[in-house]
Amino acid sequence: MSTLGVALLGATGSIGETAQRVVARHPDRFRLVALTANGNADELAKAAQRWRPAFVGLVEPAGRAVPATWGSGAQCLVDAAQHPDAQIVLNAVVGAAGLDATLAALAAGKRVALANKETLVIGGTLVQRAVRAKGGSVIPVDSEHSALLQCLAGRIGSSGEGLLPVQGVKRFVITASGGPFRTWDTERIRGAKLSDALNHPTWAMGKKITVDSASLANKALEVIEAHVLFGVPYEKIEVVVHPQSIVHSMVEFEDGSVLAQMGVPSMELPVLYALTYPERLADAGVPRFDPLAHSPLTFEAVRHDAFPTLGLGVAAGKAGGAAPAVFNAANEAAVARVLAGSLDFARIPVAIEGALAKLQGVRGDDRTSLLAADAAARAYVQEMR
Ligand code: NAD
Ligand code: MG
Numbered sequence: 001m002s003t004l005g006v007a008l009l010g011a012t013g014s015i016g017e018t019a020q021r022v023v024a025r026h027p028d029r030f031r032l033v034a035l036t037a038n039g040n041a042d043e044l045a046k047a048a049q050r051w052r053p054a055f056v057g058l059v060e061p062a063g064r065a066v067p068a069t070w071g072s073g074a075q076c077l078v079d080a081a082q083h084p085d086a087q088i089v090l091n092a093v094v095g096a097a098g099l100d101a102t103l104a105a106l107a108a109g110k111r112v113a114l115a116n117k118e119t120l121v122i123g124g125t126l127v128q129r130a131v132r133a134k135g136g137s138v139i140p141v142d143s144e145h146s147a148l149l150q151c152l153a154g155r156i157g158s159s160g161e162g163l164l165p166v167q168g169v170k171r172f173v174i175t176a177s178g179g180p181f182r183t184w185d186t187e188r189i190r191g192a193k194l195s196d197a198l199n200h201p202t203w204a205m206g207k208k209i210t211v212d213s214a215s216l217a218n219k220a221l222e223v224i225e226a227h228v229l230f231g232v233p234y235e236k237i238e239v240v241v242h243p244q245s246i247v248h249s250m251v252e253f254e255d256g257s258v259l260a261q262m263g264v265p266s267m268e269l270p271v272l273y274a275l276t277y278p279e280r281l282a283d284a285g286v287p288r289f290d291p292l293a294h295s296p297l298t299f300e301a302v303r304h305d306a307f308p309t310l311g312l313g314v315a316a317g318k319a320g321g322a323a324p325a326v327f328n329a330a331n332e333a334a335v336a337r338v339l340a341g342s343l344d345f346a347r348i349p350v351a352i353e354g355a356l357a358k359l360q361g362v363r364g365d366d367r368t369s370l371l372a373a374d375a376a377a378r379a380y381v382q383e384m385r
Helices: 014-024 041-051 074-079 096-107 120-136 145-153 187-188 207-217 217-230 270-278 308-319 324-339 345-358 367-381
Strands: 004-009 030-037 054-058 088-091 111-114 138-141 171-175 237-241 249-252 259-263
Touching: 004 014, 004 074, 004 096, 014 030, 014 041, 014 270, 030 041, 030 074, 041 054, 054 074, 074 088, 074 096, 088 096, 088 270, 096 111, 096 120, 096 207, 096 259, 096 324, 111 270, 120 138, 120 187, 120 217, 120 324, 120 367, 138 145, 138 217, 138 270, 145 171, 145 217, 145 249, 145 259, 145 270, 187 345, 207 217, 207 324, 217 237, 217 308, 217 324, 308 324, 324 345, 324 367, 345 367
Parallel strands: 004 030, 004 088, 030 054, 088 111, 111 138, 171 237
Antiparallel strands: 171 249, 249 259
16 A cells, blocks of 8 residues: 655644654554644754655744755745645644645645644635535544544535535534633632643643633634534534543434543544544554543533633634634634733633624625634734733
């Protein structure tokens, strides 16, 4: 069997590193043919030396002396995504910056293994059009959506709503760890510090998604992602808190049967599965699950009063148009400010709510209008005092 070429966008990040480990365990199946990073030239150079890919791109060289053969600027993501040696594009870029690479890969008819959930939140309809036009596909890397896909294996149809249309689903139950503030009361969350928000109880991830997990913005993005991927209406998507992060999500079918996918919290399997779907591949790097060691498994209701960001995001998803893009951009801008120390963590939902109110009803039917809404939401949050 010949190997499949993989373009890895965001190679130096948390998912990027996981992907390098997964590919390293399966040299007979996959090879990395293109690598990109944002600004970390040293880590990218190391990865390039290790994998000898046909293409390397650093978005922001910022005056560093990098090899003349490297691509640069946002265009290098598109070039990597369309590289002729790549059959699969693993998009592990964080934020709206990943959108154009997903669209470029789909325009070239490729499989996108998608960690960059922001792509689907901003550009769900654009992605849908691109898939229909060129026959590419989107396979989720996000652990909850990988779980849903695994529960739905064999039931993905070719027609219907969504990128991976399914029939006969009564309900999705998406699990959330609850993050570091799961047991904090509203008053205490109001005083939360950045270091508290970065202290995730079950997952080790990049900083942006770690803050999103503390505010539950991440779960809002994931509800929208599930809707876009599988075409299941919002009314049938529930979120439940599951502090152990063992059950990655559940699907309830028409007859009342519920399937869940379980595993130790680790992205090794979701990354592997997105590369091999619909196949499964024996893999030594996926941690073994021991039900006794991980007992008990518990479930709790979401405390919407303490975590208003989740409701704001789901409402934006339901509103459609530019609202999900505004939600995402306002959240990205707010998280950037929290990480820079110029905004309190507790003000994230305030920023998002303000941006959504200000930009209510703005157009969002093509890439240009969506990116304009994205820019306006960022400007609103950046000017907030
Ligand atoms: P990270 O911050 O660790 O890594 C991000 C990567 O993207 C880095 O390689 C960085 O160089 C690159 N990057 C950052 N900004 C960029 C820009 N403007 N243009 C091009 N490249 C840029 O993030 P991560 O935790 O690996 O998350 C990546 C994506 O995967 C996010 O969308 C996140 O929501 C999603 N995700 C992550 C996890 C996880 O366990 N880390 C789980 C599920 C989903
Ligand atoms: Mg997730």
